[in-house]
Amino acid sequence: MRTTVRLTASATSALPRWLLFAICIVYAVSGLFGRDPWKNEDAAAFGVMWTMANGGWHDWLLPNLVGKVITATGPLPFWLGAIFIRALGPYLAPNDAAHALTGFMFSGTCAFVWYGTYLLGRRPEVQPFKYAFGGEPSPRDYGRTLADGALLILLASFGLAERGHESTPQIAQLACAAMFIYGLVRALDKPWQGACWTGAALGFFVLCANPPLLLALFIALIAVTLVVRQIDSRKLLLVAIPLGLVIGASWPLAAYLSYPADAASFLHDWVANNFANFRGSPKGALFYAAKNLPLFTWPAWPLAIWTWVSWPDLRRAPHIAIPLSVVMTVLLLILLQQRETNLLFLLLLPALAIMASFGLPTLKREAINAFDWFAVLSFTIVGGFVWVVWIASQTGQPAPIARNLSRLVPGFRPEFNVVSLILALVVTACWIALVRWRLTRHPKVLWRSVVLSSAGTTLMWVLLMTLWLPLVNFSRTYRDVATQIATHLPSDYVCISPVRLGDAQLASFAYFGNMHFAFDDSDCDVLLRQDTQDYNPPASLSSYTWKLVWEGRRAADRDERFRLYVRVERPKRPTPAIKRNPPR
Template identity: 30%
Template sequence: MTRFQLDHDWQGNMSAPRARIGESVKIQLLLVLCAIWVLLGLVGHAPWKPLESTGISIVKGILDGGSLVAPLASGAISLDIPPLYYLSAAASAKIFSPIISIHDGARLINAIWLAIILLMVGMTGRELWSRGIGRHATFIMIGTVGLVISAHSLSAEVASLACTATGFYALALVKRRPWRASGLFAVALSAGFLSYGILPLLILLSTALMLPLLFKAWRTPSFAKFLCVAILIASLPIAVWLLMFHDFNPSLFAAWVSKNLNSFYLTNHLYFARILLWYAWPALPLALLGLWHYRQQLLSKPKFQLMLVFFACTLMCLGFGEDTKDINAFPLLLPLVALGAGSVEHLKRSTAAALNWFGVLLFGLIGGLIWLGWLAMVTGYPAKIKSRMQFLSGLNEIHTNWLALIVALIITVIWAFVCIRAKQTNKSTVTNWAVGMTFGWSLLMTLWLPLIDSAKSYRPVFSSLSHALPAQYNCINSLNFGRAQRLLFNYHTNIKLQPFETTQKLSCDLYILQDDKNEGKMQPGQEWNLIWSSKRAAERKESFRLFERVK
């Protein structure tokens, strides 16, 4: 039987040296960790605001026969971003619709996008440094706090990060394989634009243009050819979509172009720099260590020039063009992870041991608290903890999901085994951190998922409203409904609200209000009769009331 392996950058010989002893075990651990980390959290819960309300509304619109060229959220009058990510999510939802709900099926497309992210991060680490460093980069990326809290959401930012990571790898590869890098860069530019708009394109192109402007090493004919060919290839699919969009709806196209041209007026650079203190952990401290260790080479070696310029260009583009939302900081992780991966080998033994034990204690504490909370909900002891869990989640009890319990037990055993048996080395520090992060995330998404979903989901509220609706009515006016709540209302009930803020008249038979605890309740006139009121089980601020016009 012919045996072959695929090298990290698809070399011409398509072969790799025979694995060293223990190498296959490390690769298997990496693949298992990536699979667990990627898959858990994608299914089993309703769409959550604020990250998923727009995405699920657009996906629903596509599946209901809406436009494929410029799909809009319910009630939207302008396009936010191009459709590639939402088209892929809709296709995934359609494929899995016979067995799971639309939102779970749509969210499963993130498995592909996340796999691309982890693959490109690992290949970038290997290309910039050496064989084996790619695993460090992937482990660091898995263990990064900012990525895990948002990467499993139905959000186009995930696709944007995948494309940006691909472009970053292409820039790392260009010195050795310029034509192959050119093709990858073209894919990153076109897919990034078609999935998220102009921002990924600006980040990648500004980096590619600043490198030769600032550093002689990048000022070569080969790099110029790489960039020109990539732009030429990428412009074709982008131009096709733009022409289709203009032909579909010229006024909508003009509004979208105007919005993009006038969107870079913000000054949020300090916000994105500040949140990296927790968002980019543990990549940030490792990257800072790398900056100090390689301080004499930062401006002389191309790999450091790439990482520094990419970070600076990304921070500039995000600061001018993105709102202050944590998920928008995704691209900043790429250069930090790449630099941090190359710094692992230079950790002092005492520093590596301290970081390793910090991770073991931190994730051990987190895991223990998750297990304790779950046991309290199942058994009733300790009673105070159960009472607190009920207060925070709104659930009185949870039913044991045996599959989730088995998965949680297996992951707990794996984490304990790794902590006990792993040798205390620099490499094991990032491995243990990645295992710990996967352990904590997995327990949340197995044992506590019903509790979290109860606290965050609008499905029970809007489902109960559907049962309270009269048999005959013409439409429903709304007042003070947030955008996320309105989109989720449409998704769960298939009813399109008529906002009073837009219509300035109450022409419908029904009138629904969203109340805020801090603002008091607005009382409609005597012609309205209250027929329903509710709120999320663990909600402390907002509630809903439905009125019917007295006939």
């Protein structure tokens, strides 16, 4: 096989550990605490965790949102979130405790990506050209530099910023996908250990995802065993599949033994509803993916394509075949799905980051400069815009921006926080210093082409979660609406019947307003509706009528309107007296 990489040892100088850890920690922690659950998926997932934390075994085995069955994913992310809520209850608010789990999962994803790339970078087939008199990097230094690059590429991905800080099942699926890749890589040199990691990842994926996603990972596993000759397929399949089945079957079996009838219905919907999302015409989802996927996975996808181009003789080697197998199967699901959503996009990032890191050694100087200037210009402009809008919200100047802000987010009252301001100033100063260092020193290390992109994404996210956090929180929370509805509820109401309420609204209203909903056609005496336009009032029956007691919406949302009705019993007509003829 032909080696395509020519490097000297100086090109693999390690990224300072303090800088790498600082970027990871600051990026992971920013935006997790001090905010409400946001619409849509963040609040909905938190609602299931909160229901479990305050519920019984039925809620734990059959996930539900204040009584509404949730079958889109498995229960593992909700179990962990409920455990965090209970364990950290004395110290953190429930929503902050759930977000602490997000930080934990994010850190695990980073660790699996780093170590998986490190192991691949030490393999003999990817080592740089050996010079006659030495001077090439050692396998350990080369692998460590590539691992640093993969982690920086992961952090630089645009789509990770918001999705990576929400308490959704997707963050657990992201960690499982990274664990799955690490297990396959580990199986190259330690077959039994790697098979255990792979099997555990498959089993956990059953517990935190759904059958179509599990099928995609299983196809990726089979593809790796067929394509990668260096892997012991017999040992891998002999351990991984049974272990995955044992872990994955533990939840359905426990649920069925505890609640046979409810579990049978739940598991049927869990399988049927999720496969139904991939039937029919995917035209809308295809257009959505074509429009949003390139930005979501930037800059990982162009670097991953460059890896494929620059290693023509090693495309069946593990460093390309393993991550590419995951990318292709997940991408197939994205192209077949019916919903226009970016939830599956997140699962591409670990594999793309690992594959993209192997394009760094062969990247041309012109491409490196293009990445650098794009990062400098785009993130400096975005950062400056965040600062200008914050100044306008605090001072009213520039006046046009202040007027537009009040028009876009009516009712928002700016808040001044000294700590947030200091953090924003510090991260801005660090960005300026990093840009100055990168543009004046011209370092030759491999990670130079992505350090500005990852630092720029961190800058953007930290500024948004410090200067703009009150604004973003105001525009994406249902706290105020829930409080208003709760004040108009009768003190002795039995239950609320929801009409057209989404999962995020149900979770927020139950959490912030302590409302009790019913979904089994109960005879509720309160009705709460969401309307996007004026609808006729609910039909009254002969014995009662519905009285509108409150109508409103979130100040930052013009499309949603909520109406609260209370049932009023109609007075019964007096029974007319029957005249009787006196006896003769």
